[in-house]
Amino acid sequence: MGVDGSDTGQDQGELRPDRQEEVGRAADALAAGGLVLLPTETVYGLGADAADPAAVAAIFEAKGRPRFNPLIAHVADAAIAARIAAFDDRASALAAAFWPGPLTIVAPIADPSAVCDLARAGLETVAIRVPGHPLARAVLAAFGGAVVAPSANRSGRPSPTTYADAFAETGDKCAAALDGGPCAVGLESTVVAVLDGPVRLLRPGAVTRAQLEAVVGPLAEADDDARRSPGRLALHYAPDAPVRIDAAGPKDGEAFLAFGAWPEGEGVLNLSPSGDLAEAAANLFAYLRAADRLKPTAIAVAKIPDEGLGEAINDRLRRAAGFVG
Numbered sequence: 001m002g003v004d005g006s007d008t009g010q011d012q013g014e015l016r017p018d019r020q021e022e023v024g025r026a027a028d029a030l031a032a033g034g035l036v037l038l039p040t041e042t043v044y045g046l047g048a049d050a051a052d053p054a055a056v057a058a059i060f061e062a063k064g065r066p067r068f069n070p071l072i073a074h075v076a077d078a079a080i081a082a083r084i085a086a087f088d089d090r091a092s093a094l095a096a097a098f099w100p101g102p103l104t105i106v107a108p109i110a111d112p113s114a115v116c117d118l119a120r121a122g123l124e125t126v127a128i129r130v131p132g133h134p135l136a137r138a139v140l141a142a143f144g145g146a147v148v149a150p151s152a153n154r155s156g157r158p159s160p161t162t163y164a165d166a167f168a169e170t171g172d173k174c175a176a177a178l179d180g181g182p183c184a185v186g187l188e189s190t191v192v193a194v195l196d197g198p199v200r201l202l203r204p205g206a207v208t209r210a211q212l213e214a215v216v217g218p219l220a221e222a223d224d225d226a227r228r229s230p231g232r233l234a235l236h237y238a239p240d241a242p243v244r245i246d247a248a249g250p251k252d253g254e255a256f257l258a259f260g261a262w263p264e265g266e267g268v269l270n271l272s273p274s275g276d277l278a279e280a281a282a283n284l285f286a287y288l289r290a291a292d293r294l295k296p297t298a299i300a301v302a303k304i305p306d307e308g309l310g311e312a313i314n315d316r317l318r319r320a321a322g323f324v325g
């Protein structure tokens with residue numbers, strides 16, 4: 001659980017023994033330079049050996065990413081992370097507070113051979129996290145090294161939060177694919193930069209601003225680094241139908257993502273009937289996809305409170321609606 005009691009996906013229990021064999025095959029596929037569909041507690045990732053430039057290049061190819069953006073390196077534990085990245089006291093405190101879990105720390109690279117230049121887009125920094133999903137952790141432990149894994153969607157599409165959605169996006173490009181069930185969090189990890197100066201929030205996510213500030217004090221806003229964070233570009237999370245946010249209700253022909261009490265009806269999907277932000281976050285991407293399949297004139301989305309996890313939900317919704325961030 002997170003410090004505010006929200007589900008950060010850290011407590012998903014032990015891995016069932018019958019899945020160990022599958023895990024071994026996925027680790028072998030990574031070692032052979034293949035791509036692996038990797039469930040995490042946030043969203044499904046498309047994983048590759050971070051040290052292998054050819055494998056990393058295959059990720060960009062499979063996603064159809066327009067340019068080489070830096071990727072997140074996933075590792076089995078904080079000790080491995082601290083060998084790859086140079087962690088100061090603040091980074092160590094954040095790692096201790098939120099790992100395993102949905103926080104990505106950007107820090108100076110300490111071992112460039114562990115996360116190749118292409119994976120870092122040539123930067124002297126590396127984005128690193130220890131995911132909380134037991135299958136992801138088992139694969140990372142079996143593989144041993146760092147695995148870069150962007151969200152498994154093709155570029156510009158909503159991040160997949162179920163195995164079926166992930167497989168439909170990039171499954172055909174993978175040497176192994178693991179079904180880890182629906183993602184508990186449903187939004188990508190929070191990304192913070194721990195470099196010179198105050199800690200900066202580069203991408204709001206499952207670990208909230210308040211949770212971070214409880215550990216490292218007031219955060220600075222992202223500035224130049226935001227340009228390097230493609231998750232912060234307009235239309236990054238867009239479904240096919242246009243998205244209309246802060247809607248009081250659906251217009252004719254629109255699908256509607258409700259939040260809180262709302263009558264059931266055709267084309268209505270309720271992100272959380274009880275108005276629970278964690279539930280809404282977990283449902284967001286899957287419901288955007290489900291609404292899209294109805295071929296509506298637009299997807300109207302109810303106003304979501306901008307507090308706690310709502311900051312990350314609204315960030316993704318504004319991008320889906322095409323507002324530049």
Ligand code: TXA
Binds near residue numbers: 042
């Ligand atoms: O929850 C997640 O983080 C998921 C799961 C699969 O772990 N992964 C994910 O990866 O969302 P991706 O590639 O879609 O987003 C990575 C984000 C981007 O916004 C990227 O710009 C930023 O991390 N990033 C990576 N390396 C960076 C660096 N060195 N400096 C600044 N931002 C960086």
Ligand code: MG
Binds near residue numbers: 150159231
């Ligand atoms: Mg993504």
